[in-house]
Amino acid sequence: MTPVLASARTDAERSAPAAAQGSSLRRSRSVAWRLVVAAVLVPAVLPMVPAPLQALLSVTAVLSGVASIWYAARTATPEGQVPLRHLYLAGLLIVAGMVLRTVLVGDDRSPPTTVSLPLDGVVIAGYLLAAYAAARILLQRRADPEDPAWIDAVLVGATFACMAWTFVVAPAIERTGQPAVQFANAFFPIVDVVLLALVAQLGLAGGHRAPSFWTALLGTASLFAGDLLYLIGDGALAGVPADLVLSLHTAALLLLGAAALHPSRRMLVTPQQRLVRKISKRRMLAIMLTLLIPVVVATLQPPQGSLDKNVRGVLVLVLVTVVLFRVAWSSNSRARAEDSIRRRATHDALTDLPNRGLLQDTITTWGDQATAGQQEISLLFIDLDRFKMINDHWGHQVGDELLCAVATRLSSHVRSSDLVCRIGGDEFVIALSSPSHSILAESVAGRVLDLFGRPFALSVGDVVVSASIGVAKASGGSEAVELIRDADTAMYQAKESGRNTWALFDTSLRDRLHDRITLEQALRGALRRGELYATYQPIIDLASGELDGFETLMRWEHPELGAIPPLRFIPVAEETGMIVEAGAWLLREAAGRLAQWRAERGPEAHPLHMSVNVSVRQLRDRKLVAVVRDVLASTGLPPSALWLEITESGVMEDIDTALSTLNALHDLGVVLAIDDFGTGYSSLSYLNRLPVGIVKLDRSFVSDVGRQGANEQIVRAVLAMTSALDLRVVAEGVETEAQRDWLREQGCDLAQGWLFGKPQRAEDTRMVSAKTGPE
Incomplete structure (x- = not known):
């Protein structure tokens, strides 16, 4: 084989995985949109066909949606595989429960019986698993732990639960006289409300709203509508055609399959950088309306009986608790944000060590105490030798690893009263306060040099780096800027002495520094x-x-x-x-x-x-x-x-x-x-x-x-x-x-x-x- 042909073959082999991946994404997108079209057409066709064919068509459609979720779980990125697998299992349980109920119980719901309760348990397990999958997706998507959108979503869910109980579940229990059956049936729309609240949080939390988000939202809404109509019909509150409920459930699973299969599903598990901290006027109005609904409902529809009163009381208590939690969360979030801002102003972003500003403030505070208490302030100005070579050879990421490792090692080998700071690229300072005329600073400088004698374990392996240290002392009254400058000057003396050593500042070094600066300017x-x-x-x-x-x-x-x-x-x-x-x-x-x-x-x-x-x-x-x-x-x-x-x-x-x-x-x-x-x-x-x-x-x-x-x-x-x-x-x-x-x-x-x-x-x-x- 000639070199040219060999090269061409190598390029083709390299491009093959990328081409295959692109083809797979296009195929998934195409199938997802076909499922959306099916979610529109199948419900429209179901009422027009005989009952046996209705069941067959519906089962085929919902199994297609579940199969799509299974395929999406297999081909998803690692962060999306776990929630999609749970969603797939939830779909299997829901379909199995619905099919068994149709076969064993039938579509006739008048009067309802307790025979369907065990079968409803299978569907309930599927709903709970679906809610868990949605919660996992939201945890992965959330941009920041301080994001308050989930609390607002719970408010929405509690309000819908209150509405469902007042206008559907309570009247159904009164008409049928079967609390167990109606409680079980009420579970479905209530869990649907939870699902809707979780999906709604995707919108409340901001970020990119991809096709997968909209199809998931429509699918959940369709599922909620179907379960709500089923509850209304089962409770003998109104006549609800069975094929309408079947159509809504079929459309729901087709839409959820499309949401899982569409390539934009990655956006549902990708952390979003947009974070809503300030409540907008529209959002505040929505929250107010959510809180007013139970009040209006209680006014227009007074409780009937002790059960109705107790359930409403529990729901109102949940709403009040969530509101109080929302207020406390907002207050704590604001306090945490202010603490974070203050910490960013006084600490290094990479190593989380105090920065130059906090060092200067600390030296000033210590200086006032040193004058009165015969204390001496010492600074060790530490500069890594040939740090630029680390960045040039391995890259800045490894350089940052080394800086963090140095910060950790220095912090773990000083007293709790000492201050370890990072004040520049590869420059660290240890601030000490000790009795006057002590040799603490000299002793610490020697120990720090010994610390650098051991290699640092980085991602590229063990890396050894030495340091040059300048030591400066003051007995109080000295300006922080001057003391830092003197320690920096002594550090340069250590560099000139061959590196990997320490030098103590004296006034002659300041004169030499002045001469050097003069020479440099000239x-x-x-x-x-x-x-x-x-x-x-x-x-x-x-x-x-x-x-x-x-x-x-x-x-x-x-x-x-x-x-x-x-x-x-x-x-x-x-x-x-x-x-x-x-x-x-x-x-x-x-x-x-x-x-x-x-x-x-x-x-x-x-x-x-x-x-x-x-x-x-x-x-x-x-x-x-x-x-x-x-x-x-x-x-x-x-x-x-x-x-x-x-x-x-x-x-x-x-x-x-x-x-x-x-x-x-x-x-x-x-x-x-x-x-x-x-x-x-x-x-x-x-x-x-x-x-x-x-x-x-x-x-x-x-x-x-x-x-x-x-x-x-x-x-x-x-x-x-x-x-x-x-x-x-x-x-x-x-x-x-x-x-x-x-x-x-x-x-x-x-x-x-x-x-x-x-x-x-x-x-x-x-x-x-x-x-x-x-x-």
Whole structure:
């Protein structure tokens, strides 16, 4: 089979389930509408056919409705299967009871007998099961536990029960003298009222009213009408044709089957987001009318006898109870809503921990107490190390899992009087109050670090993350904002100290923070103002002694602050992201300068290369490959003339992202170099995975070679290892002829350092060699 045919077959196999599902939904929709049409036509036809054929047609129709419910239960989503199965069993019981009553008792209801009571019990069980199924559907659909619609539905049901008793059941008992039979018959319309109230709640609760809702409402109404007419006829209150009752029952089961089968049934079990909390004028009017009906009924139709009076009393008591419950529910719901609003204002939505606002209020309260009681307030500002990598690697959902797990672990390991807060993305604060001059905060900081030593069990497996903690203290009188700021400053000191540690705030940290902010503000716009410039340091081929290329280094000259060392401003540029723009500028500047020098030297001279440092932030920037491609295209340089230097630590922070970018750069043809080799992870397995061609040996290993220094054996091992991997080596920091000669003897390929020239501006750069040194 050809790859094209195999691919086409795979696509067809993938699309097959989706196509089958779409076909099934269309078929269900078509059958559901046919059942609706049948619910209209069959009742119209029943009175026109003979009695035996009436029974056969009715049984066939109702069984079709029940079968539709069974099929819907089989194909429904998991949340809809259980209530539909109950509805299916309810349909079987109702049909079985009706058929048995027709066969064993007959349609003649004058006079009614007690023979039908056991058969009515079968139907009653079906009705109760149907009510349970409707209640299950409503529980799944309800958008919020505070939804009051079900209480209003109960009010409607109680009012209908009162009407049914007064005008139907009580007169029927009086006419027939058979309370047991009439009570049993009255059960059907009363349960129908309950069903109507439950279905009506779908409308009262809001949300999308799909075709399944309307067909279920019409089916329940038809069932209620049929049962009510049956009760009227059985109670000898009026003449009711038997075929009319049969038609209504048939239509009811057909409509309920259509409601269960139509694809929109999913909306009946899907939680709705619309929630009615404020009672509208129309809804208030409906509730008032519902409450007035029993009063009007009692006025127009006074109770007859003790049974009638007692039943009416019970029904009125139910109505009053429901009204009182509705008032209490509304009041409690409003109070709960206000509590929820207050909690949302003072607590974090994700972790449910107190937020920054509540932390500031608590510090202010504690501050007043601390001044009077010699108490000390301490804050532990906790920041998760490299949390962004968690989000980038596994997604924000896993990141949220980790934040919740951290919140739970911190909360379970502090005193009840302490406060654990989340005040930012991955920033937590523990607030403590203790006697002055205690070391409680330092002790808690150490324990928190130990807590992070254990992995967090997340959906993706066990995840280990460290934390950096800043500790700040105050003896009262300090502003909450200042104390939080001081703890935040100490946390940054912990970050700079290597992470996974804690640092105690002192005033010198505040001065350092001020200097850093000043430096950051000055750095913004430095490139635009022309304060950044490039310097070039020569790289020599030790074997031939000829100039092989240059490393370009970024420098900053501020008009007021003067020359800013790279070790000061590069980390700031890296952290703020300004290094991405500045690094792209340096790359273009250096490549353009190299193209100019190569043109000036002519084609017969040794072709020079240019080495440019690439930061961690640049490696993570997806535009880096495009920038390099554009630089090569605009300068006309061959890709092999451009070397890009990366650090071991920068690669290892996110090896997967780094490998993706490095492989793309390698595909362009540029040469990749590992800078400061030996000072980072120095993993040979990782080095073998990286598409690098150059290893730059850090100056700390070169400084004592050539005079039997301790690092000579290490350098020899590195040279042997790189030779085996077919990598070239550049020795950094070569400052003496003895170092140069020793490295040449050991087979080192290239070298750079002050022996050959310092980093200088382009106009001050001279062509040098290993033999003559700077010209």
